[in-house]
Amino acid sequence: MRERDEMIGRKLSNRYQIEERLGGGGMAVVWRAFDTVLGRNVAVKLLRQEMAEDEEFVARFRREAQAAARLSHPNIVAIYDVGEDYGLYYIVMELVEGMTLRQKLKQAGRLPVAQALDIAAQVASGLHEAHARGIIHRDIKPQNILITETGLVKVTDFGIARAVGGVSTTGDLVVGSLPYMSPEQVSNGEVSAATDIYSLGVVLFEMLVGRPPFQAESTVGMAMRHLEGEVPSIRQFRPDVPPAVEALVMKCLAKKPVDRFSSAKDLLRAIKMSFPVQAGTGEQMKPDGLQIEEAPLEGDEDLARKRRRPKRRMSLAVKIFLAAMVLFLGLVAAGIYAFNKWMEVPLVEVPNVEGKPFLEAQAILMEKGLVPVMAAERYDPQVPRGCVINQAPEAGDTVKQGREVRLVVSKGREMVKVPDLIGKDVREASVMLEESNLVLGNSVYVFHPAIPAGKVVSQNPKADIEVPKGTTVDIEVSKGPMPTTAIVPNVVGMTRDQAKDELEKALLTPKFLLLPGEQPAGTVMSQSHVPGTEVPVGTEIIVAVSLGTGPAPNVRTIPISVPKLDKDTVRVKVVLKDAQGERTVLEQDRKPGEQFELRVEWVGAEAQLNIYFDEKLVNTSTLRPETPSSEGR
Template identity: 35%
Template sequence: MDTTTADPLVGRLLDGRYRIESRIARGGMATVYLALDIRLDRTVALKVMHRSLAEDPAFVRRFIGEAKSVASLSHPNVVHVFDQGTDNDIVYLSMEYVPGKTLRDILRDRGRLPAREALEIMIPVLAALGAAHQAGMVHRDVKPENVLMTDDGRVKVVDFGLARAIEATNQTRTGVMIGTIGYMSPEQVTTGGADVRSDVYAAGIMLFELVTGQQPYDGETPMSVAYRHVHDTVPRPSSVVPEVPPLIDTLVAHATAREPHDRPADATAMLVAAVDAHRMLPRMTNPPASHSQPHVMTASAAPSMPRPAPAHTMVQPRVEVPARRGFRPNWFLVTLAAVMVVAVALTGWYFAQPELVSVPRLVGKNLALAEKNAAAAGFVVKTAAGQNDEKVAEGLVLSTDPAEETQVEKGATITLVPSLGPKRVVVPDTTGMTGNDARATIAKAGLTVGAVKRLANLQVERDKVIRTSPQNGEKVKEGAKVDIFVSAGLVMPDVAGMPKDEAAAYLGGQGFQVQVNEVDDDAEPCTVIAQAPKAKSEVDKGAPAMITVARCQTDFLDWFRGGDNQAGDDQQFSLVPQVIGKDVRDAQRELQALGFRVRVQRLGNGGVVQYQRPLPNSERPAGSTVYLWH
């Protein structure tokens, strides 16, 4: 792994989401980095296009379109594309990170591979290409560099669609062909066009290279190699390495036919041939030295039970037996006849048995692709009504009937059950309803009523719903809890102890019709000593509110020096600081540090001091109580 720290992108947060950790590899068209997706907290591989491509608008448009197509391709042997994007002059793909080596690295390290091992690599490659072909996509750049091998033996194909995006650029064709000319089909060289059979051709060249350790053509220039692809027939791998079995020769010859119509129809067709070849190859590393063609069993051949030998009519010469010796049976003939009878019976029974096949693995695949694959395998396909599922995405096969891998008669009917995806319920709009009506509406929608909370609100009539959480219109899981917030109308705040003018102004601002009643009282003059309605009472907008205050005409100094304060000449005074507008907790700490007691009363939902008593810059003895309202 290349961890060059001089790379300017290493350490950068790309697009506000991907933190680039190190550089993995650098190629002719892009550089691959190891990155952390900080939004989803997962490791990804970022493929960053080289600046010459990123500056080409045609490439960027095609690149984005191809990335969206590839992201929809879900297959275990395809490197999954998560995201694509741009960050100023940087164009990138976010992909599944696959630790391991490329097939090119393995060929460099080991050289040619045994035939069985080569097929065991090609089979998942062809499965990935086949899935792409079924989805209408062409890779266009099949080569060992684009095949990843994980440490635990998994095979992944990468870079679907990238070659097609590059075709839209202003790059010269020579620049595009240099790295991949060894795998390009004749039609790609002559016309630049490519279809699924071009991928098949490249796969055949790659199989040739796996079993021989070299490409079929070499030359001093790319064009000389291209010329040979167009005009020569790809040689048999066994002409290079005699140990290569004839089955591999046949597979390579079919895949690399110069005329596209002479090749397998797509990668899935080549996959079937590769699996068949792998099944027929002996398990020894190398085939017999004679290279004789092994016996080929067709797909319709009988199971492993040997078929009985055909019955033959046997003619025996007449034997003369002397009359005086009684009848003596020929036990050999009797035994042979019995065997023949049994053999004929077994033969009839055997050929009368229906051919059994396994239901293919279709769960998790795209429904249309699964229907096509099952029909191609000879099954009659039916589609049942869809079902919701929290784990299987919409449009994929949820289950099959019979279940996958069940043995059934060839031509049997398979019923596919598609997934409708996770079931989601839209939160209904209950705004303006009564609490009971809102409960019934939410329950009817398949949801559960959570907490019912009352909030002061002047805009919504008391006892009517203000909103819900989650809000109406949101899609949530069936049975999810929905909290209801009901208007409490006006809520009488606690203004006890507040100066008269501040209390009257605040209540008036909240929508109350305020009346003030002054009475003689020992409390601090001009402060509220009672209120009606009581604090926290719910009332309608415009309701009357009466506050009773201690009479204001009393000389404050006389009051202060009398009563409970008993301020003597030696009493120490402190200046009450201005704390209006401060956070109530900060204000409380500040006052307590000066020796004051603090009483906090809530008016609304804010945490900022709105009123205080005594007023700022008043002198009070140490230990006096300061009232704060927030």
């Protein structure tokens, strides 16, 4: 009740107004809705919320639309649209007014032979169209067969249909409804067109007898009946069923697929020829549209007398002449008829559907009276997956209604799997990436306690995930284990920046003191540790840098306010550029919103101070000795 209250009146994707709950299963709920754009009633199948969080169910739900949308047949429920609205996945379908075959069987118990054959024939016709397009329904049962008020039968719920080329084996998942599943489905999940024929045979048996052929108290028992059980005789329960009809059902229910009808088309032909003869008339009780050759009535004495009367023989030449004339006149008549019919078809302008989702393109073309056909699928980095790349005929062309419009649909960017580079050397990693159509990005060298020097330590993106073709993969390469000691280099005579680089390369920590001296400003005068000395890694080396013979350095205290950001820390970096060159005077993590002061020393008439937050320059100031304020620019 709560679900109904929440959904009634809701408008999905600002288009489909939910009006009434029609029914539901374990996977989805079906609602009656109104399409506010096209002004028509539709059925909306809505994936249950608990299923929407399962990627496998969502993928199966999408496959239903993709499979069924390819089908256009009077005996198959049409798919109009598929979409998602704030986490609700839905399919928009043709609304069929009527009842399910299950509801009809509950009312009637069993059906007249002619009516049962009529329903089976229409289902077989729909299955023939689906099988011709490589789609197996997999779940033919009374609940999935809809009957309109006029008697038109439509097959629905291709939720477990899958496009196949011939026979498809899905060993990981057996889908279907157990009382109607074929032996091969029960045993190993193998399906083909013969699978649907078996299920339709079970449905036809139930329509004639009032119950399915097999009954059991457990699922295991039911499965074993399908695999090994003998199909009971229909005439044992219902003697009025013609033997030809019983033989037809038995052929559908053969244990081996090869022993059943070879196709739904063959089954349809057999059903048409099996309609019972109406007593007193000698005519078959068949629905409109089923063409069955009719035999002459027994006891027709005039017809028998005519057949016994000797016939005058016609010469061979006359026969050939008359046959040729009949053939010629027939071809001329057929040509004139076909030409006139072709000329009567109205012209339409082909709409532009390039860039649109395939299902939307289908709807647009069908509204124009055109026939959309998915000609091919291919990868395209520019066109989103499932959208039309190009069409033929092109948009703007004038064609006759009923013309096929061939669409090439995008499969999106081509995805490739990232290879595992851990433990490989850089050259080998580069070759592996190239073979996978990926690009080697940055290579950062780091110490690692276990992985030998020159081997890959880590990678980004990680191995075995799928990424678009051409993606850059960054790696970290081992420099071997971190050493415990370092040799102090000689930095005397170097500039401040050169000394800093040399000491950090040696895994030592430089600390600079600015002192007056005779050497040029910025030159290292002395160092705290004797060059060549072995010290622990990270040891602080004090370095005296000359200020030259000029005045003492200028000093300024700079207030810094860290911005209030939604994160734990902010990286603060302050860079000073003066007469001695450019150097970093502060680089550390600070808390968002923190305020602190920084004492800065510089040499020369002025200095430039740059402040960075998370590597982004936010302030540049000019420091001068003659004024206490800073000039921002």
